[in-house]
Amino acid sequence: MKLYTGPVSLFSAKVRIVFDEKGLVPDEHVSVDWSLERRYLPHHPDIVRLNPRCKVPVLVDGDAVICESTVICEYLDELYPEPPLLPRTxxxxxxxxxxxxxxxxxxxxxxxxxxxxxxxxxxxxxxxxxxxxxxxxxxxxxxxxxxxxxxxxxxxxxxxxxxxxxxxxxxxxxxxxxxxxxxxxxxxxxxxxxxxxxxxxxxxxxxxxxxxxxxxxxx
Ligand SMILES: N[C@@H](CCC(=O)N[C@@H](CS)C(=O)NCC(=O)O)C(=O)O
The missing domain is CATH 1.20.1050.10 (Glutathione S-transferase Yfyf (Class Pi); Chain A, domain 2)
Incomplete structure (x- = not known):
């Protein structure tokens, strides 16, 4: 899995915590550039290619490109159910x-x-x-x-x-x-x-x- 996040992105933080809670380490982790003056600009070229919204986090797992922190977290919870981070019922x-x-x-x-x-x-x-x-x-x-x-x-x-x-x-x-x-x-x-x-x-x-x-x- 290749994970793209932003160093102070709150949606990225959600995903990084889920990885850590599950004891997972992405095969590759790209922390995209961010600064107070330029924010995320210019966007990382991979993010421009992978996400029409040009936002992090993005997870690439084989052919699957998953954008949106909520969807990434649910994807991880389905692939790696332990410990569960969504209730069962x-x-x-x-x-x-x-x-x-x-x-x-x-x-x-x-x-x-x-x-x-x-x-x-x-x-x-x-x-x-x-x-x-x-x-x-x-x-x-x-x-x-x-x-x-x-x-x-x-x-x-x-x-x-x-x-x-x-x-x-x-x-x-x-x-x-x-x-x-x-x-x-x-x-x-x-x-x-x-x-x-x-x-x-x-x-x-x-x-x-x-x-x-x-x-x-x-x-
Ligand atoms: N709904 C998206 C929001 C993602 C988002 O807003 N990402 C921000 C960083 S927190 C971003 O990449 N912004 C880049 C930009 O606006 O240029 C999610 O949950 O993943």
Missing amino acids: PAARARCRTLEAFADEEFFPAVWDQVEEALYPAAEGGRDVPRLAAARARMAEMYAELDGELAGREFFCDTYSIADIANFVMITAAATMGAPPDPVHAHLTAWLARTAARPAVAREIAAMRDYMAKLGTPA
Whole structure:
């Protein structure tokens, strides 16, 4: 398998954690270029060829070219079922997928607003302060919702799953950029510590922090 990821890409982080949790190492791992100034441009030529969206992560397995982090994670879970990262029953799988989609489609846009307004160099007109404030207000609401989902649970589903991985990478990015969950959300706070203690998660977070530290930016 050949895996393409971005060094600080949150969707790539999801996939790298899944590889690690399953004890898998890609035969080849390409970390595409990224910088604060140029972002992913110019795109890696293989990514241009393999993914019409020009985005990472991309997994190549023989003739199969798999784009989209969610699809890559499910592909890996089907090929290498142990340890399972999706629950077994249809209802539990539905809950897992819904919570993963929440991370990717609801939480990520607020993180992205924060990335553009607090991490990347300011656009020509300067920082859009209301955009950043609105993103953080949305995050506060989403933290309350996630805290409710975790009430009486160790993880989002019956056992640790892709729903935990997806939400963890988004929340950690938000926290790193100045918007951590309020400790009043005790279920969420305890879950964050529990998930951060997993070796595969800890290794990924350490690698991203090291990378950002070398760039001289907060991580
Ligand atoms: N829905 C996609 C999103 C992937 C994505 O947005 N990748 C970003 C990095 S986090 C990217 O490659 N961006 C390149 C660009 O926009 O130029 C997934 O889950 O894989």
